[in-house]
Amino acid sequence: MPMTITEKILAAAAGKDxxxxxxLINAKVDLVLANDITAPVAIKEFEKIGLPGVWDKERVALVPDHFVPNKDIKSAEQAKMVRDFAHKQELTHYFEVGRMGIEHCLLPEQGLVGPGDVIIGADSHTCTYGALGAFATGVGSTDLAAAMALGETWFKVPESIKFVFNGKLNPWVGGKDLILYTIGKIGVDGALYRAMEFCGEAIEQLSMDGRFTMCNMAIEAGGKNGIIQPDEITRQYVEGRTKRPYTFYTSDPDAHYAEVHEFDVSKIELQVAFPHLPENARSIREAGNVAIDQSVIGSCTNGRMEDLRIAAQVLKGRKVNRRVRLIVIPGTQEIYRQAMREGLFDIFLEAGAAVSTPTCGPCLGGYMGILAQGERCIATTNRNFVGRMGHAGSEVYLSNPAVAAASAITGRISHPEEVL
Structure with a gap:
């Protein structure tokens, strides 16, 4: 029987043809993941089960990244609970401050996730790893606790929607623009509990970083997972990096899809998602004269090397507007180090930006960039809900790194060509 890539991965994990x-299936998982917000709940539930240890200390990853370095006593206590549990369980993959990163940037970089894997994480953006050709999805902390004990979980097999992107990308347009455009077309519930499969010649030419960005935001359309069939670009990324054996699955040509959407990317311009939903995407030509107070370049969506290089290309030799705060957050320690080697930090600092250690901080309104009432921020993050980055009376606009950098220079939402 023909199957999609998502169905094939789940069938294999369930031991079915x-x-x-x-x-409804029971499926073995290859990795479970939690962070400093979600792990404490999972740990408490796990301890209620009464088992002496997790099912496999090599397959449980704990990454404190939301409120670290700790911003207050409560966040310090949460991080301590995660740290103590990781040490007690002798977990191989626990990442402390100074050796950590934003979880969805860190795990692929460290080779902990790979093609054909089934990955669950107590974080909704776990769907990021679909860029490698894995089935990856977010779950609740109690489901994660059970998976830490059993090494398996249950799923309802999702229907799949195919998104075909043909043509050649316009200058500065990347994965962030493609996914914002897609969400703008189908809405924040347009793929509810469905697999979003991205394909077409534009995806085949997209970098690994761009693919991570697209799959990362599948959840913003309600998707159960986002996924891209692995190819030579995938192979080059995982070879010598991914620590476990992996399998390249592909969809059968006659696989069934609930819907098929086709887009000509040559007609897709730079996108900006206006408050207060990611579906409020507009081309930058339609943005109008929107003044900003802050720009954030980072997050699990756009905190990778490609993103920092693009931002630096726009910022080089220019200054951040005196009315704007520009915050740059590399996704991992390795990205941080590579950016230093390439001289990107000199560009950012000379422009007047602040560079942070890896953290999710401002994306969820945690810290490192909280907005006051009436303030506006353009960000390369993934959500712009009411109060997402601070006061309920603030506004968040989503864009790619080039637009966020250009806007920091002009003080209003701007096309990068305005400053180049």
Whole structure:
């Protein structure tokens, strides 16, 4: 029977030859993940089970990244609970401050996730790893606790939607623009509990970093997972990096899809998602004269090397507007180090930006960039809900790194060509 890539991965994890959408399955997982917000709840639930240890200390990853370095006593206590549990369980993959990163940038970089894997994380943006050709999805902390104990979980097999991107990308347009445009077309519930499969010649030419960005935001359309069939670009990324054996799955040519959407990317311009939903995407030509107070370049969506290089290209030799705060957050320690080697920090600092240690901080309104009432921020993050980055009376606009950098220079939402 023909199957999509998502169905094939789930069938293999369930030990079955075939699965179909709507079917309930028990599936073995390859990795479970939690952070400093979600892990404490999972740890408490796990301890209620009464087992002496997790099912496999090599397959549980704990990454404090939301409120670290700790911003207050409560966040310090949460981080301590995670740290103590990781040490007690002798977990191989626990990442402390100074050796950590934003979880969805860090795990692929460290080779902990790979093609064909089934990965669950107590974080909604776990769907990022679909860029490698894995089935990756977010779960609740209690489901994660059970998976830490058993090494398996249950799923309802999702229907799949195919998104075909043909043509050649316009200058400065990247994965962030493609996913914002897509969400703008189908809405924040347009892929509810469905697999979003991205393909087409534009995706085949997209970098690994751009693919991570697209799959990262599948959840913003309600998707169960985002996924891209692995190819030579995937192979070059995982070879010598991914620590476990992996499998390249592909969709059958006659696989069934609930919907198929086709886009000509030559007609897709730079996108900006206006408050207060990611579906409020507009081309930058339609943005109008929107003044900003802050610009954030980073997050699990756009905190990778490619993102920092693009921002530096726009900022080089220019100054951040005196009315704007520009905050740059590399996604991992390795990205931080590489950016230093390439001289990107000199560009950022000379422009007047602040450079942070890796953290999710401002994205969820945690710290390192909280907005006051009436303030506006353009950010390369993934959500712009009411109060997402601070006061309920503030506003968040989503964009790619080039637009965020250009806007920091002009003091209003701007096309990068305005400053180049």
């Amino acid at each position: 075939y699965v179909k959408p709507g079917e």
